[in-house]
Amino acid sequence: MPHSHPPYVLSIQSHVALGHVGNDAAVFPLQRLGFEVLPVHTVQFSNHTGYGQFRGQVFDAEHIREVLAGLRDRGVLSRVSAVLSGYLGDAGIGAVILEAVDEIRRDNPAVRYLCDPVMGDVGRGVFVNPAIPDFLRNLAIPHATIVTPNQFEFELLTGSRLVSVEDAVRTARQLRGRGPDVVVITSLATPDIPADQLGTLAVNGEGAWLVNTPRLALHPLPNGMGDVFSATLLARLLRGEPLPRALELATATLFGLVKATAEGSRDLPLVVAQEQIVAPLEAYPAVAL
Template sequence: MNILSIQSSVAYGHVGNSAAVFPLQRLGFGVWPVITVHFSNHTGYGQWRGPVLPAADIADVIAGIEERGVLPSCDAVLSGYMGDVSLGEVITDAVSKVKAVNPQAVYCCDPVMGDVGRGFFVRPGLPEFIRDRAVPLADIITPNQFELEFLTGRTIATLADALSAAKAALALGPRLVVVTSLMREDAPADTIEMLAVQEDGAWLLETPLLPLSVSGAGDATSALFLAHYLRDRSPASALEKTANSIFAVLERTAAEGAREIQLIPAQEEIAHPPSRFRARAVERQDASASAVG
């Protein structure tokens, strides 16, 4: 299977395509990485160097791929941080071209806009573009809790809130919503959760909350979920495999006191996800219901 991944890139560390490409390749996927920026390191360090590629240049790269006649063999498009609306338009145009020649292709949109505690960290106009243009085109979206709240205009404090917001997000166009980091008031203490919701079911998985703050984990999460979903089309299975691999990466990162996620040292856990954490089905109509599977 082949995935067109349009994201940022860094020479040192793991964010954007630098967090997504290796895990996808380790799982056996062909990846066509299109980079939107090429920085020395991620911006969380406060200092970085490198170019932001103009939208026209990125479109030119995609046009070159199209000219090879390979778009019909593209099984999925993955996008993350968009930078600005002009780049967003290049991405949505690429998705439309892929779907025109392969209607079965899946678009996974990580609607990177902001986070709880930080608020928005993207340029004005981009959140609205993502909500109104990118999300309706997507088959899968992977928002964090803050992003899901913006997309749906809802506040999330409980599991019932999260399920209701995810259902509202489905109404925007995607067929599957994956909340990558859910921290609700009615969850067990010191845990963080992932939630996958589609029209006919919802699945929740919790892991311990590790004492670290790193960049790139969300980018790797979106890539891994897309990969596992493409294989068996099971949201529950994809959720379990993704969460178990990512927790293993983060657990190793915390143990080593590293600032960058430890993708390479944890590559065996990426290629062969452990079975430590299990997803449980939750009732969409009653979030307080017990597990049903």
Template structure:
């Protein structure tokens, strides 16, 4: 069985960070080791929350403890998301090195959460750390549109421009870039776009964009987790993209139909594992 070390935020109420990522991965047959960067009462887009940020040294000490009992080599992948401080970013880099020292085949998937959506708060310095450091460390990155622009210093308006930006990022280190939400000026306003790019492949896919009064939080965390899980389970880049888009669509559709703000992840669990509605990915020629 594949084991994923998931280093993200945790909210007691609702679904964001590990609270959106752990259960879906487990439902797909992936064993998850959650390591929480923060513990908050709820996600920050409510505008108020309580809780605390984990000490960066505590994160590395936890992993040292796993190493001390001789099982760290069983870790197949690391997934990082919301960071509570720049120091935690440095701890994540150290943890990745610790895991790869005992399992060189382990892969690091970085979800570079920069607080670019309204109401999503990250501490000063985190964005700069993600831009300057993570591309050289990560095996895969899963930015959204704005994060991809910040990672590459580019303005992106089309699919071709996004592919070029992803390839620029790939030249720094990661083998694959998943753009969790791509804003394409040529696409219809009622579509939600995703893009997966490697050095030699580029796949573009769309699902419906549901007209929420306020968009639910945690969709990006859910997306990164499912894409990682499907990759570990042996899907091609195209296959992982198609499964991810279909599974996330099922969760978002169920949430919209229920009139909820928090993601209906548990209610959608069967569709996460075996989505019934699929959306074909199309190859992109950006030359």
């Protein structure tokens, strides 16, 4: 029996030769979970910025538009079942991504757009171009089906300070009212979550679920964790897993990969520990709230 052509996932992110961030963190997990990926690179760098110095080039919006036009010429854009975006170098590239999502939606209204609104983190603050938070808040979030901010980014998007898990659920429901069906908050550390744990919260129209995992004491923490999580979550949802189960599996994969990371490494062992993508060893339950 010939295989029918699997649906494509269009992933528009950065690319590094060395390390696992952006497309180099997202493409392989999607492939391991059975998806054909169309990676479109927003930059090509020697390595990610976590190493300090790097070399390479940032591509402009026109370059991305050209690559997408070539995919359109091949007739594959209409066969895309999901779009994934992460770190944006500038808002112009964001606008191209939203154009692509709109175009694909005309052919396939069920296409899912997972927007990981990368802006910053606790301790590091905001590390993106100053126009990005407004672009994400006002334009990308209303377009997205699924958003996966960390707690810092979620607070930036919603202008809130989360004081409890219950508060996070309530604020996530308000954000759902602005477009996305699924809101996931990673690295949740409200005062009611034990200090030795980190929460991952998922909220959709049916309910809210929280997974708590032990905090792992790694210094530095490897880059690309959010990229791997978002890609894995998307793959699990595309495979038909209900949100709480997809949340459990994606969280378990990330936990397993972080646990397998060598002390001092700036990258997750995606290739060496790839079994964690398909069949993570340890799982923590998604508790309905």
